[in-house]
Amino acid sequence: MPCKVLHVSEAFGGGIVSSLYSFADSTPEIDHHLLVCERQDQPLSKDLSARFSSISGMRRGFVGAVIDIRRKVEEVEPDFVHLHSSFAGVYGRMAGIDPSRLVYSPHGFSFHRRSANPALRGIYFVAEKMLSSRSAAFAGVSLKEVELAQRMNPRTRSVFIPNTTDFDHGPIRHFENDGHAHVVSMGRLCPQKDPGFLLQILKRLPAGVRDKFTFTWVGGGDEQMTAALKAAGVHVTGWVNHAEAHAYLAECDLYLHVAAWEGFPMTVIEAAALGRPIIVRNISAFSGFDLPADALVDSPAAAAERLGAWVDSPDARSGTYDMIGNIRDICSKDRQRAALSDLYRAGLA
Structure with a gap:
């Protein structure tokens, strides 16, 4: 039986979409499943079924999201639940799932949000630190994320998983100085x-x-x-x-x-x-x-x-x-x- 991975994201838009596509494309031998909150400005793409064996919607808000995660885990019986983004990281790690089955990728720590005031960023940091032991591994998409995760909890495995793209590499475009x-x-x-x-x-x-x-x-x-x-x-x-x-x-x-x-x-x-x-x-x-x-x-x-x-x-x-x-x-x-x-x-x- 292939390894099963359930990917969970509350912020399914922008770079996280591309990141998850590349995760699935890079490991076709793995049976990938998807649980996400759909965004109005970025509806779910029709080509998702080519990458994920099942696709389900997740409600917004703590209670609804936790219930949906637990139901999807019971349905899929994944080997791993891979949590993408800060809110999914909270919901998944608070859902009562065996921590040895959880992997967390924040795609940018919430306490790095410069738009938040220092007190709120401090709360975000404390929350991340408290939850840091509730997963088998931390998968950062930058070296800085991995470093921060190791500092928060040295006992949790931290690994660098680079983002990538399915674009073919094209030739370097050298700028021809025509004044514009x-x-x-x-x-x-x-x-x-x-x-x-x-x-x-x-x-x-x-x-x-x-x-x-x-x-x-x-x-x-x-x-x-x-x-x-x-x-x-x-x-x-x-x-x-x-x-x-x-x-x-x-x-x-x-x-x-x-x-x-x-x-x-x-x-x-x-x-x-x-x-x-x-x-x-x-x-x-x-x-x-x-x-x-x-x-x-x-x-x-x-x-x-x-x-x-x-x-x-x-x-x-x-x-x-x-x-x-x-x-x-x-x-x-x-x-x-x-x-x-x-x-x-x-x-x-």
Whole structure:
């Protein structure tokens, strides 16, 4: 009998969707099942049945979610229940399931949310620490997540499971300096993705430099932020499907990732697979990977300076090209498959 894994997610949208797709695609020998809260802005895709043997909806709220998790566990009888995102991590670890069958992946710890006040972030941390012993393993999608999990509970196994993508690796797109570059950023317009960071960059670009760029934000969300971006000259696409988002990414000259916190962003992985030069905000998701310094920015001022150099100087672009190979290596399909296979096999030993 194949190993059975029930994946549970309360936040089934954005990068978690892509992450779960890649988990299932990387390990076809495993019998994958899915229990999720469907989001209105991202209905369940019709191709889920090709990846998951069963798909069920989960109610929002603690009581309903715990009941649904317990029922699905009784139905599927999985070897492992893999909890994805913070709320699923709470619900699953409080559902009375044998901890030896639980694996937890937060895809970005809740106590890293800069939009929350310090007191609330402290509560999130205490909750994570208290629940840290109620699982067989912690599966982080970044080295920083793994480090934090080990510090919270050294006795619980912590492993790095890289995100990856099913995109084929394309050739590196070297920018031909014709005096104009198209820059794309992507994600829900919300505090986590921090479009305000992009607005601060734009304010710091000298007029002559600003004219050399076209900026596009792929995604939708907060209406006030949408209006602010448009007023700053950014094209905001609103909600688009995955194929349309992929097309924007495939056509850009540079991918600029400005999120305030992440697990490990799927959009960066997809940009690397497509061979697009990349600059990222230097957040904890990228810690420990020895990425090119020229592809990392710590502030809007540094980002504005980097963009100005990038559009004018081939030497300033080398790090953004090197970033492509770095991300492809870290987030390879082979690495993800080996890590997942070891994770589940160790639990069955």
